[in-house]
Amino acid sequence: MEKSSFFNSVSGDRVYRAEEWAEYFASFIGNGVFPVPSTSLQVVAGSGMAVAVKTGKAWINGYFYYNTSDLPVTLATADGVLNRIDRIVVRWDLTERKISVAVKSSAPATSPIAPALQRDADAYELCLADVLVGAGVTAISQANITDRRLDGSLCGVVAGVVDQIDTDAFNAQLEAWFADYKEMSVDEFNDLVSYMESLELLGDQQYAALEAYMNDFKTDAENDFNAWFATLQNVLDEDAAGHLLNLIQNNTARIEMLEAVLFNDITTNPFLILFDDLDGVTATGVWNAALQRIEC
Structure with a gap:
């Protein structure tokens, strides 16, 4: 079937639905988060078990989303003994006819796996961030939040025309660098701690040796004086x-x-x-x- 758009209506013969407009925009604007500002829809730690989604815009399947102010999102209470991952998403919901922020939680586990994104005819989700909710925690720190906006397979950045920028390689390189830097930093910190402990041990050993030497010197000096004095007493009877x-x-x-x-x-x-x-x-x-x- 041939389709064309958009033309003026004459006596109501040209009526276009929202889906047709979305299809039109989706043909040259790819899904993702708008890159300006750089904090667009960034997930940051809040107070207690709350996080906040920063102001920003997104584009999903030709539909526009705009969060005009920081949006608070409260996560469920942590499990007492197991960890979980809460995935913060922007969901395009055709049935509900809206785009909104939602939280998807994994099953509690020692090593939890982030829940899969829904991407079908009824819903399409962009992952903004993954939040590690540790066992028994009562507050979320920024260190527990992994930003996924640059991961093209989970979210990506809006770009025109036709498709979004391929950020997979960039994101993989960035995460690999960060992992290497983190590992190197931990190794250097451990080396520094070991060095400081060795200095402390060496200092203790040297102090103990000096203390022993001074005690021996004191004993020898007292013995020499007593021996000399005893000899003098024997001579001067x-x-x-x-x-x-x-x-x-x-x-x-x-x-x-x-x-x-x-x-x-x-x-x-x-x-x-x-x-x-x-x-x-x-x-x-x-x-x-x-x-x-x-x-x-």
């Missing part, structure tokens, strides 16, 4: 001390006699100097044999 005192007194007496001879201006004879012994004494003068004396 009562007999040794008394002997030293006698020597000092004898030397003092002899020094006094020498001073008397040398410094008291003795010039007349006779005079007498007595010595206990002659150890260390050197005398000069004239020997008087008759009187048995040295005369100075």
Whole structure:
């Protein structure tokens, strides 16, 4: 059957339905999210179990969708022991005759799988984001939200004419880079932690070694002093001390006699100097044999 459009109606002979207009627009505008602004229909974390779909526009099968303000979406309560994935979609619903945001939840599981998109004659869905709802969580963080807008197989970006931009390769490359960067960052962080722990361990070992060295030095010093002091005590017993005192007194007496001879201006004879012994004494003068004396 041949079809053509659109012409003016004459007496009501040209009546066009919405489907025909949608078919017309779909022929040169592909499905997806409008790329301007870059946050168009982006899913962001809200408060508690809520997320928000940012303002933006989408195009599905020739039909136009426009979210004029941030749209809050509250997710169901998390399972107590299992995880799930909530897929945030923009759904074109021919039966309901509208396009709206909806949430599709996977079955709870240890490793859940995102629910499939419906794309048939009755409904067509674009995935905006996947949200990982962990077991027992009470709030959604941005880290749990995976943006799917650039994935051409799930959503894609609107482009004219005829088809949308193929963002599959770009999205795959971006996700691969992010995965590599994340893995590298984790490895570098673990290396840094290991290095810091090794420094801490080395510091503890060196401090313990220094502490042991100082304790040994203190003990050795105390032992050396005590040994020296004990030796000194053995040398300076009562007999040794008394002997030293006698020597000092004898030397003092002899020094006094020498001073008397040398410094008291003795010039007349006779005079007498007595010595206990002659150890260390050197005398000069004239020997008087008759009187048995040295005369100075």
